[in-house]
Amino acid sequence: MIELKDINKFYVTGDETLHALKNINLKIGNGEFLAIMGPSGSGKSTLMKILGLLDKKFDGSYTFLDKNISSFSDDAISKFRNEKIGFVFQDFNLIKRLSIKENIEIPMLYRGHRIKETKKRVVELLKKVNLESKINKYPTELSGGQQQRVSIARALINNPDIIIADEPTGALDSHTSKEIMGMFKELNNEGITIILITHDINVARQANRVMSIFDGELKEGEF
Amino acid sequence: MKLSVLIFSALRNLMRNRKRSFLTMVGIIIGIAAVITIVALGEGYKNKTIKDFTGENEGKVVLNAIFRPSDMEHANMASSGFNNNDKKSVEALQGVESVEYIYSSNEQGEYVDLQVRGATIKGMASKVEKTDSPKIIGRNLSEKDNENSTRTMVVKESVLKDSFEKKEDLIGGIATLKGITFEIVGIIESDEEEEFSFSFSPDIQIPKNTYNKFFPPSDVIQGLNIALVNGADVKDATKKIENTLNDVGSKKSEGKYSVMDTSGIIKMMGSVLNTLTLFIAGVAGISLFIAGIGVMNMVYTSVSERTLEIGIKRSIGARRKDIKREFLVEGVVITVTGGVIGYILGIIIANIISYFMHMAIIPSLFTASVAIGISIFIGIVSSIIPANKAASANTIDILK
Numbered sequence: 060m061i062e063l064k065d066i067n068k069f070y071v072t073g074d075e076t077l078h079a080l081k082n083i084n085l086k087i088g089n090g091e092f093l094a095i096m097g098p099s100g101s102g103k104s105t106l107m108k109i110l111g112l113l114d115k116k117f118d119g120s121y122t123f124l125d126k127n128i129s130s131f132s133d134d135a136i137s138k139f140r141n142e143k144i145g146f147v148f149q150d151f152n153l154i155k156r157l158s159i160k161e162n163i164e165i166p167m168l169y170r171g172h173r174i175k176e177t178k179k180r181v182v183e184l185l186k187k188v189n190l191e192s193k194i195n196k197y198p199t200e201l202s203g204g205q206q207q208r209v210s211i212a213r214a215l216i217n218n219p220d221i222i223i224a225d226e227p228t229g230a231l232d233s234h235t236s237k238e239i240m241g242m243f244k245e246l247n248n249e250g251i252t253i254i255l256i257t258h259d260i261n262v263a264r265q266a267n268r269v270m271s272i273f274d275g276e277l278k279e280g281e282f
Numbered sequence: 283m284k285l286s287v288l289i290f291s292a293l294r295n296l297m298r299n300r301k302r303s304f305l306t307m308v309g310i311i312i313g314i315a316a317v318i319t320i321v322a323l324g325e326g327y328k329n330k331t332i333k334d335f336t337g338e339n340e341g342k343v344v345l346n347a348i349f350r351p352s353d354m355e356h357a358n359m360a361s362s363g364f365n366n367n368d369k370k371s372v373e374a375l376q377g378v379e380s381v382e383y384i385y386s387s388n389e390q391g392e393y394v395d396l397q398v399r400g401a402t403i404k405g406m407a408s409k410v411e412k413t414d415s416p417k418i419i420g421r422n423l424s425e426k427d428n429e430n431s432t433r434t435m436v437v438k439e440s441v442l443k444d445s446f447e448k449k450e451d452l453i454g455g456i457a458t459l460k461g462i463t464f465e466i467v468g469i470i471e472s473d474e475e476e477e478f479s480f481s482f483s484p485d486i487q488i489p490k491n492t493y494n495k496f497f498p499p500s501d502v503i504q505g506l507n508i509a510l511v512n513g514a515d516v517k518d519a520t521k522k523i524e525n526t527l528n529d530v531g532s533k534k535s536e537g538k539y540s541v542m543d544t545s546g547i548i549k550m551m552g553s554v555l556n557t558l559t560l561f562i563a564g565v566a567g568i569s570l571f572i573a574g575i576g577v578m579n580m581v582y583t584s585v586s587e588r589t590l591e592i593g594i595k596r597s598i599g600a601r602r603k604d605i606k607r608e609f610l611v612e613g614v615v616i617t618v619t620g621g622v623i624g625y626i627l628g629i630i631i632a633n634i635i636s637y638f639m640h641m642a643i644i645p646s647l648f649t650a651s652v653a654i655g656i657s658i659f660i661g662i663v664s665s666i667i668p669a670n671k672a673a674s675a676n677t678i679d680i681l682k
Contacts, residue, residue, distance in 0.1 A: 069431045097422075108475075108678070111597070113678045113681070126386045133601070133602060134601045134602070134603075137596070137599055137600065137601040137602075137604075138483070138599065138601075140557060140597065140598065140599045141598065141599020142599070143601075147621060148681060148682060152590075152593075152597075152681060152682075153594075154591050154595075156298065156591075165595065165598060166598045166599050168283050168284070168287050169283050169595070169598065169600050169604060171283070171284060172284075173284060173286065173287060174286075174287055178437070213598070215597075227681075248298055256423055258496055264622055278551050
C-alpha cells in the first residue's frame with residue numbers, strides 16, 4: 060500500500076546542505092506492523108513526516124494507496140491525512156485547552172461531521188482504550204500513559220488504514236510502554252497497518268518487521 | 283469543517299476567555315451603541331416629524347395653503363378664504379394627488395396675528411388651563427381665569443422682542459386678537475436653553491374656556507392640505523398652486539394666498555440632526571477603528587499562542603482554509619457579539635434620550651442590520667490578515 064522509490068531529502072541552512080535521507084526505497088504492505096529504528100539524528104523523524112504526508116518537499120516518488128502523491132494539492136493531502144492516517148506522537152500533541160472529548164472528535168469535525176454526531180463514536184473509542192470516565196477531563200489532568208491512549212483514540216476516530224507512531228513510548232515508563240505496545244498489536248490484529256518509529260530496540264522487536272535507519276540510509280533488519 | 287461547528291467552537295473559545303474577549307469587545311460595543319443611538323434617534327425623529335406634519339399621508343410631500351386677509355382689523359373671522367371651487371381648482375392641477383380642508387379646530391393652537399399698541403406680533407397661540415412659568419413678569423394664568431373665561435393672556439418675551447422698549451409697561455395693556463381685546467397679565471421671560479430644545483412652547487397662551495367662548499371650534503376652513511403625487515417637483519408645485527389661488531381664489535381681492543412647504547421645516551430640523559449625526563459618526567468611526575485594531579491584536583495573539591495547536595490540527599487533517607476560517611470566524615464572532623451588545627445598549631440609550639424628546643423609538647430591521655453589518659465587516663477586515671498568517675505558517679514542522 061505504500062511504496063517509496065529513491066527518496067532523497069536535503070535540508071539547506073545557509074551555505075550548508077544536509078543530506079537527511081539517502082536513496083530510500085521502501086515497500087509496506089497492507090496489515091504490516093513495521094518498526095523503523097534509529098538513533099536521534101538518523102533521519103527517522105524526517106522519514107516519518109514524509110511517510111505521514113506531513114512533508115511534500117522531497118525528491119523521488121511516493122505512492123500512497125496506489126496514488127502518486129506528488130501530484131496532489133495541499134487540500135487533497137490534508138484529506139488523506141484526515142481519512143487514511145492516524146498519528147500518535149511522542150509528546151501526545153493533545154490540545155490542552157480542549158477536553159478529552161473535544162480532542163478526540165477533531166478529526167471527525169474536519170471530515171465534515173456535526174458536533175452532535177461525534178459523541179457516540181468518541182464514547183466507543185474511549186471504551187476501547189479504557190478511559191470512559193475521563194471524557195470531560197482535560198489533558199493536563201491525565202497521566203502520560205492516559206494521554207497517549209487518548210491520542211490513540213483520536214488517531215482511530217476516522218477508521219484509518221494506517222497508523223504512524225513516532226516514538227509513542229518515548230515519554231512513558233516501561234510499564235505503560237508495554238500497555239501501549241499491547242494496544243498497537245491489538246490494532247494490527249484488527250487489520251490496521253502500523254508504522255512505528257523508535258530508537259528503542261526492545262520496542263522495535265515487538266513489531267513483525269524491523270528496519271533500521273542510520274545517517275539517512277535505510278536497511279532491512281536490525282543494525 | 284462545517285460553519286456551524288466553527289461558530290460553536292468560536293463561541294466556546296469566547297466563553298473560555300471571557301475577560302479578554304470582553305475587553306476586546308468594549309470598543310465595538312461603544313462604537314455600535316453610538317451608531318445605533320444616532321440612527322435610531324434620526325429614524326424616530328423623522329417618523330415623528332412626518333407624522334406631525336403630514337398626518338395620514340406618510341412619506342408624501344404635503345403643502346399647506348393659507349389665506350391672509352390684507353385688512354386684518356376688519357376681516358370677517360367667520361368666513362374663510364377657501365371654498366369648494368378653490369379646492370377643485372387646486373385638485374385639477376398637475377402633480378396634486380389630493381386636497382383636504384384644514385378646519386380650525388385649534389386643538390393644538392394656531393398661528394395668529396396679535397395687535398399690541400399698533401404693532402402686529404405674529405405667534406403661535408394656544409389654549410391652556412393655567413400657566414406655571416417660573417420666570418414671569420406679572421402673573422401666570424390661574425385656573426380661576428379659565429373658570430371665569432376672563433379675557434387674559436400671557437405672552438412670551440421672545441415674540442415681543444424689538445417691538446417694544448420696556449416690556450414691563452405692557453403688563454395690564456390691551457392686546458387685540460382676531461378682533462377681541464385681551465389683557466396681558468404676564469410676560470414669560472425667554473429661557474436661553476429653550477432655543478436649543480426641540481419642544482415648541484406657544485408664544486401666546488390664553489385660558490381654554492375664554493378661547494372656546496370667543497373663538498368657537500367652528501367649521502371654519504383655515505386652509506388646504508395638499509398632498510402631492512410621489513416625485514412631484516415641490517418648488518414648482520408650490521408656485522403653481524399659489525399662482526392659481528391668487529388668480530382664481532374666491533377671496534383674491536381681499537388678501538393674499540400663500541402656500542407653505544411643510545417639508546422645509548422638516549428639512550431645517552433635519553439639518554440640525556445631521557450636524558449631530560456627523561459628530562457622533564466621527565466618534566463611532568474612531569471607536570470602531572480602534573476596536574478593529576484591538577480585534578486584530580487579539581486574533582494575532584491567539585494565532586501565536588496556538589502555533590502548536592495549528593500544527594496538530596494540520597497533521598490530523600485540517601486544510602489551510604479550515605485554519606484560516608477558524609480564526610476568521612473567531613474574530614467575527616467577537617465583533618458580532620460586541621455588535622449585538624452595542625445594539626441593545628444603543629436602543630436603550632436612544633429610548634432614554636427620546637423620552638426627553640417626546641418621541642418613540644422602535645428597534646427596526648434597518649438599525650439591526652446596520653449593527654450586524656458593521657460588526658461583520660470589522661470582524662472580517664481585522665482578522666483576515668492574522669488568519670492568513672495562521673493558515674500559511676509551516677506549523678507542522680514543530681511537531682514532535
